Amino acid sequence: MTGQRDRQSHATDAVAAEDLFFRLVSRRTFLMTAIACVFIAGAVIFTGVFNYKSSEREIIRKSKNVDMVNVLKAITYKVEGMVTRAEDASQLLASDDSVVKWFRGTVNSRQVKAQALGRLNQIATEFRFSNAFLAGGKTGRYYYHMSSDNGKAEKSAMLSKTETGDRWYYEMLGGKQRMAFNVEYDRAMKDTFLFVNVLVGQINKPIGVAGVGMSLSDISREFSEMHAGISSELWLVDEDNVIQISQKLSHRGFPLNVLLPKDIIARIHDSFGKKPAITILAYRKNGKIMDLGYKRLASTKWVVVYQIPRTDNISVLNSIKTNVVLTIIIVLFSVVLLFFAVSYKLYDPYKQAIMLTKKLEENVRRRTTELVEANALVMDSIQVAKHIQETMLPSVEEMNAAFPEHFVLWMPRDVVGGDFYWMKTVESGHIKVIVVGDCTGHGVPGALMTMAVTAILSNITAVMDCRDPVTILRELDRQMNQAYHQNITKTGIDNGLDIGICCIEENSILRFAGAKMDLYLLGTGVLRMIKGYKREIGSRSGNFGEYGGSIDVLLSEGDTMILTTDGLLHQNGGAQDQPFGVKHFEEAIVRNEGLPLSTVRNEFVLELQNYMGQKKQRDDITLVAFRMK
């Protein structure tokens, strides 16, 4: 028994430990996974943002200090190269002997003219200018070269002071400047050109103008090839702050103040009086930061202005930003996925709960089976005990023979009990002894007691006078104390019993003696209670000399005697959950007076059931009633 209990408690401990283990592991793992995920996510976001910020700083620095300067250098180099080449070509043409001779008209003009025009074609072809011209002389005509036909045919046009398109020529002649630039639409070429004009002859007495023209479309195209960024601007600005050449043809002729803030224009204008140098600055336009650089061209009175929005300038940052954001999203997603996988797949509390429940259910099932088996074993044995106890009780036939009208209520609280009734007829039925007893305890211990008590009773009644219940009582008490009393102090178990003994002589004289049990006697409307002694049998305080003689009652026909153990009187129930009580019991007896005892039995059972309701039986209940004929 002890071993079994130990085993069970070990099993319970093991389950509890397992449960605790799972709970701790799962909670710790969950927490650690969560913390790890937060750390990883934080680190990824931090490094991403940090990298982006430092890249941004570096790229902006580089774009301002290196890229802008390089772009401007390249542009000015290119433009200056173009202009220098144009200047050289124009100078060469203007100072050519044949041209000077031809325009002076001093020599055979036809031959000289052919020579001069040949030189024009030669220079235009060699320097690869789309447009070259000679204008002036006595005729005042404008001769030009067209790259499209390689100068095979002589092309000329008459210049006129009244023609606005020809004004440049007359301004040049009177301008007292060796060289000048102008941008003009060429009617013959049907294109706008940047012309480099050089005076032929002495500066005070010019005899004509020679020069080359660069197609603005070509220049713009070159600009386009140089520019970086979609929204960048590249302008050549003159002293009047007017855009002369732009990568966008539409900007040509625009005053700068339409496109740039005043202070920026002022700064650009200032550069005309200074040495050519690259200046880089930034300003805000419509909330966007614009990077702007400019440099005055050394050979001309023009300034190259290059402008690019920072967002374009650092457009590479956008791809970095996209990459960073993408990386962060991917990492976060993976981390979250990992976290969910860990927490919901491996350490899913729900799953664990189910697992644990299954385990517990299994344990419960196993133990229930064990208990059922153990219980079945015990119950089998108790059932056998019940049969034994029942055989000890008087049989129905014996009872009927002795008491033709009687009933018995024997209701052990458990299968067996400490209550019993016992009957004996002696001297051929002249003397009947009927006993109701209530041994201390219920169930098996109580039943064991009843066996002992009935055995003693059999012995006593075999050798002693059965007419006197007090003698039987005393002897029973003596033997009980002798048999059990010496062990009481050791075990603390007081093996006593309540008992009621009726001895009936010739069906007319009844003698009663009770130990903590009373006899109820109902005869012709009067209920009497014959009190037993207050002391019980086998009580350790036992001093039995005080028992007086038995009480003699003369019986009449129809008198009903009832003996009951305290089980009925003490049964709790009713609205107040109080003991059934003597008063209640007596009322029930009187109420059923005159009814056949078999009916009375049913009435009592019903009464008791109603009173108990859902309450459990508290004690063994035994009631024996008999009626004299």
Next chain:
Amino acid sequence: MKNYFAEETKLSPYIELNAERKQLIFRGQSYPENAYRVYEPVFHWVDQYFSRDIRGELIVNFELSYINTSSTKCLLMLFEKLDEAYRQGAEIQINWNYDEGNGFDYEMGQDFKEDVELPFRFIARNR
């Protein structure tokens, strides 16, 4: 001296053995299978209490609606101990609280009273 407490259960009463307040309380119902196990600590406690001071004061309050046979025997043992101490000069007062509608508990108290010299005070209580 340590106080002793036992919670009320379906089968056993609330028991309080309080040395500082010099009082014992028994409240509820008493019908355990093994009454001796329930009352054994009470016996030890009472023995110890009077071994420290045989003339000690003690108020014992009972409020038991049902007492089964074996519990009755244990209470009888308790009363004998108290009676012994009382006869040696201890100041003991028994307060027997009973329910007027019950009928059982008053009778039980009267039965105990008959066996001992201890002063009993019966206190009726209406539900």
